[in-house]
Amino acid sequence: MKKYKWLVPTLYIIFLMLPIYWLINMSFKTTTEIINTYSLWPQKFTTENYVKIFTDSTWYMGYVNSIAYTVFNTVISVAAALPAAYAFSRYKFLGDKHLFFWLLTNRMAPPAVFALPFFQFYSSVNLFDTHIAVALSHCLFNIPLAVWILEGFMSAVPKELDETAYVDGYSFGRFFFKIFVPTIAAGIGITMFFCFMFSWVELLLAKTLTATEAKPIAATMTRTASTSGYELGLLAAAGTLTIIPGAIVIYFVKNYIAKGFAMGRV
Amino acid sequence: MNKTINQKAWYFVIPVFILVAFNAAIPLMTVVNYSFQETFGNNVFAWEGTRWFKQILLSERFHAALGRQFAFTFIILLIQIPLGIAIALTMPKKGWGVPVCLILMSMPLLIPWNVVGAMWNIFALPDIGFLGHTLNSLGFDYNFTQQPGDAWFTTILMDVWHWTSLVVLLSYAGLNSIQPAYYQAAEIDGASRWATFRYIELPKMKKVLTLAILLRFMDSFMIYTEPFVLTGGGPGNTTAFLSIDLVKMALGQFDLGPAAAMSLIYFFIVLLVCWVFYNLMMKNEAQS
Numbered sequence: 001m002k003k004y005k006w007l008v009p010t011l012y013i014i015f016l017m018l019p020i021y022w023l024i025n026m027s028f029k030t031t032t033e034i035i036n037t038y039s040l041w042p043q044k045f046t047t048e049n050y051v052k053i054f055t056d057s058t059w060y061m062g063y064v065n066s067i068a069y070t071v072f073n074t075v076i077s078v079a080a081a082l083p084a085a086y087a088f089s090r091y092k093f094l095g096d097k098h099l100f101f102w103l104l105t106n107r108m109a110p111p112a113v114f115a116l117p118f119f120q121f122y123s124s125v126n127l128f129d130t131h132i133a134v135a136l137s138h139c140l141f142n143i144p145l146a147v148w149i150l151e152g153f154m155s156a157v158p159k160e161l162d163e164t165a166y167v168d169g170y171s172f173g174r175f176f177f178k179i180f181v182p183t184i185a186a187g188i189g190i191t192m193f194f195c196f197m198f199s200w201v202e203l204l205l206a207k208t209l210t211a212t213e214a215k216p217i218a219a220t221m222t223r224t225a226s227t228s229g230y231e232l233g234l235l236a237a238a239g240t241l242t243i244i245p246g247a248i249v250i251y252f253v254k255n256y257i258a259k260g261f262a263m264g265r266v
Numbered sequence: 267m268n269k270t271i272n273q274k275a276w277y278f279v280i281p282v283f284i285l286v287a288f289n290a291a292i293p294l295m296t297v298v299n300y301s302f303q304e305t306f307g308n309n310v311f312a313w314e315g316t317r318w319f320k321q322i323l324l325s326e327r328f329h330a331a332l333g334r335q336f337a338f339t340f341i342i343l344l345i346q347i348p349l350g351i352a353i354a355l356t357m358p359k360k361g362w363g364v365p366v367c368l369i370l371m372s373m374p375l376l377i378p379w380n381v382v383g384a385m386w387n388i389f390a391l392p393d394i395g396f397l398g399h400t401l402n403s404l405g406f407d408y409n410f411t412q413q414p415g416d417a418w419f420t421t422i423l424m425d426v427w428h429w430t431s432l433v434v435l436l437s438y439a440g441l442n443s444i445q446p447a448y449y450q451a452a453e454i455d456g457a458s459r460w461a462t463f464r465y466i467e468l469p470k471m472k473k474v475l476t477l478a479i480l481l482r483f484m485d486s487f488m489i490y491t492e493p494f495v496l497t498g499g500g501p502g503n504t505t506a507f508l509s510i511d512l513v514k515m516a517l518g519q520f521d522l523g524p525a526a527a528m529s530l531i532y533f534f535i536v537l538l539v540c541w542v543f544y545n546l547m548m549k550n551e552a553q554s
Contacts, residue, residue: 006363008356012434013370016427019389020373022396026388038394080281087278092269099279101544106290108540110488112509113529116516117293140289143282201378203491204513218378236388239381246376247369254365 020243026236034232049237059238062217065131066200067245069214072135074195077142078150078188085150086176090159103144114140115208122209129211137209138199145198146191153187186256193253200246217242300526318527328528330503331511332535338507339486342425346482347475349426350433354441355463357434371431383495386424390496410497414504417497421505424492429485433478440474441467473550480543487536508532 026034027049028042037043053059087093088100118137119128127133161183165175181188207219221238301318303311322328357367374382392398392409397420401408410420444467452462490509493499499506499514506514512532516525 005356006358009353009358009363009367012353012430013367016370016374016431018396019385019427022389023385034394038399040396076285080285083278084282087275090269091272091275093271093273093275096275099283101541103282103286104544105537105540106286108484108536109290109533110490110509110512110529110536112488112490112512112516113297113533114290114293115513116522116525117296120296121293136285137289139285143286147282197376200376203378203380208517218380221380221384232388235384239384242378242381243373243376247373250369250372250376254369 023236024240026232027240029233029236031231031233034236046233049233050241052234053237053241059217059220062215062220062238063241065210065214066206066216066218066242069131069134069138069206069216070196070199072131073138073142073199074192076135077139077146077195078191080139081143081146081150081191082181082188085147085154086180088147088151089154090162100147103147107141107144107148109140111141111202111204115204118205119208128209129213131214133209134206134214134216135199137205138202140205141202142195142198146195149191149194150184150187153184153190157183189253190256193249193256196249197246297526297529300522301530303523305522314523318523319531322524322527322531327511328531331506331508334504334506335487335508338422338425338489339483341422342429342486343479343482345422345426346430346433347479350430350478351437351471351475353430353434354437355467357438359442368435371434373431374428375431379491380495382424382428383492386420386427386492387496390420412501414501417501417505421493421496424496425486425489428492429482432481436474436478437471440471444470473547476543476547476550480540480547483543484536484540487539 025041028045028047030044030046030048033039033042033044088096114137122128122133122137127136157180161179162175165179170179203216203218206216210216210219217238221235299311302314302316304314305311358364377385387395389395390397390410392402392411398408398410407413408416410416448466448470449462452466457465488509489507490513493505493507494510494513497505499510503511512525512528515521515528
């Protein structure tokens with residue numbers, strides 16, 4: 001029984017990799033080959049799909065747009081959440097519990113509910129089709145998440161740290177940035193990872209709030225799939241490329257993922 | 267931790283408060299506005315009272331979508347939670363296997379949702395997809411674009427593929443926080459594998475599992491992009507879950523009043539279930 005224990009995770013990983021492999025396999029085939037023949041690997045290996053994406057600006061700008069609003073959103077979310085999480089972890093104040101739950105309710109709000117009002121709201125303030133609009137709208141679910149994760153990490157830091165620093169004559173600002181932030185650096189890293197992740201994968205709001213200038217890569221894909229007669233090879237190549245930023249981010253935080261989940265706050 | 271009472275802490279919360287209020291309160295008020303009014307375009311509105319709410323609550327379309335949604339959420343929870351625990355229990359605890367497992371298992375979580383849908387669409391196509399081709403050559407009559415049963419099977423399999431890793435990672439973290447002394451004690455007592463799981467591991471995982479169920483409930487209840495790309499809600503309306511139905515009504519048919527009323531009812535259901543979970547979770551936290 002114990003000897004075969006490795007089988008379960010191995011089978012699971014194979015199951016996870018199969019669709020990804022299929023996507024990569026398709027991305028190196030021509031569309032004609034995809035439609036006409038069934039094969040487990042490309043018969044006529046081609047990189048033309050990738051070449052097309054890297055030379056056509058409507059395609060590669062999609063990546064630039066996606067990365068732009070994702071990074072922008074991560075920065076806003078973490079910057080705003082840091083002081084708030086500190087307040088929740090250290091102080092009691094009027095309405096703190098209600099405020100915390102109210103923040104969480106926004107993580108629970110179905111984006112579909114907000115799609116139409118967001119569209120009208122951002123259009124009326126002339127932010128429609130900008131990176132800022134998407135970055136701000138993703139704050140709806142990323143800020144509550146960031147506050148929640150950071151509060152978990154901050155509560156794990158004993159309050160004595162703050163008190164000792166004040167006794168040593170640190171001002172609040174110096175203490176916060178010189179001592180406190182470095183102490184919870186791992187927590188900030190994990191928070192950034194999750195903000196990045198949820199902003200990167202979200203599409204409904206990103207698609208609703210953009211037209212041409214800030215269109216995310218994922219939306220470019222949807223359009224291409226429906227209008228130009230299902231160019232499967234191109235679609236597969238674009239899909240494969242969207243996996244890469246995520247894979248890079250995971251590689252950097254791999255040692256912290258389990259720790260972040262251990263806080264029970266994701 | 268004993269917290270100091272300090273009303274000035276509000277200043278720290280102001281940026282978050284403003285950003286979220288700007289994003290949540292204003293759009294939500296728009297929805298509330300629409301839900302009580304009839305619109306004739308050009309910003310002309312007429313008061314309708316609770317008509318839209320009655321209409322939605324009594325409509326068969328809403329009942330059907332809600333039923334499908336609950337069935338879907340229930341099935342995926344029933345599969346993902348036990349499967350996630352089982353995988354976490356069998357994962358390596360140290361050595362080179364740990365980062366390999368963690369990296370590979372996190373992969374599906376970081377793929378944009380519509381790419382997940384598109385990927386599964388290509389993977390499941392009956393003639394040229396690996397899954398569809400394999401099933402058909404094994405003698406199953408499989409076609410997820412035509413047969414509702416197959417569409418459900420594919421959607422559920424896709425969700426299991428996409429999100430089980432989240433349950434795995436959470437359970438794994440929960441298991442890792444158990445001190446070795448507990449296992450030694452169990453060994454001395456001659457506890458069986460099942461008893462160790464039932465009386466040591468499961469209680470220690472209670473907190474993360476509540477969280478896993480909460481997250482999976484919330485996210486599966488809001489699911490939109492993946493089934494929309496995979497099946498488009500079809501064949502017919504058989505995989506049109508609440509969000510898909512809502513977007514169809516709001517952005518497709520522009521029935522603002524009924525769509526707004528449905529939004530509020532939808533949000534209220536999610537909120538209600540989550541509030542129950544949240545209280546359970548906080549109670550757990552207070553105990554530990």
